[in-house]
Amino acid sequence: MPFEEVEFGGLKAQMAKYGHTYDDLAELLGFTSRQCVSRRFSGQTKWNIDEIRKLCEMYNKTFEELFN
Numbered sequence: 001m002p003f004e005e006v007e008f009g010g011l012k013a014q015m016a017k018y019g020h021t022y023d024d025l026a027e028l029l030g031f032t033s034r035q036c037v038s039r040r041f042s043g044q045t046k047w048n049i050d051e052i053r054k055l056c057e058m059y060n061k062t063f064e065e066l067f068n
Helices: 009-018 022-029 034-042 049-059
Strands: none
Touching: 009 049, 022 034, 022 049
């Protein structure tokens, strides 16, 4: 599946489970603002492998579980 077709159901579910916001993810990923996260969810900016790895480690989930 091309990455452009990836959905974020698993990631959004984990965010909800832990009460995390875009601001929380921005802090974890070292972004300057929540808009950086928002642009990734909207597809304006692509996630990079380091960001994906950090999210997988933080939630203790595989890529497939977060980005179904």
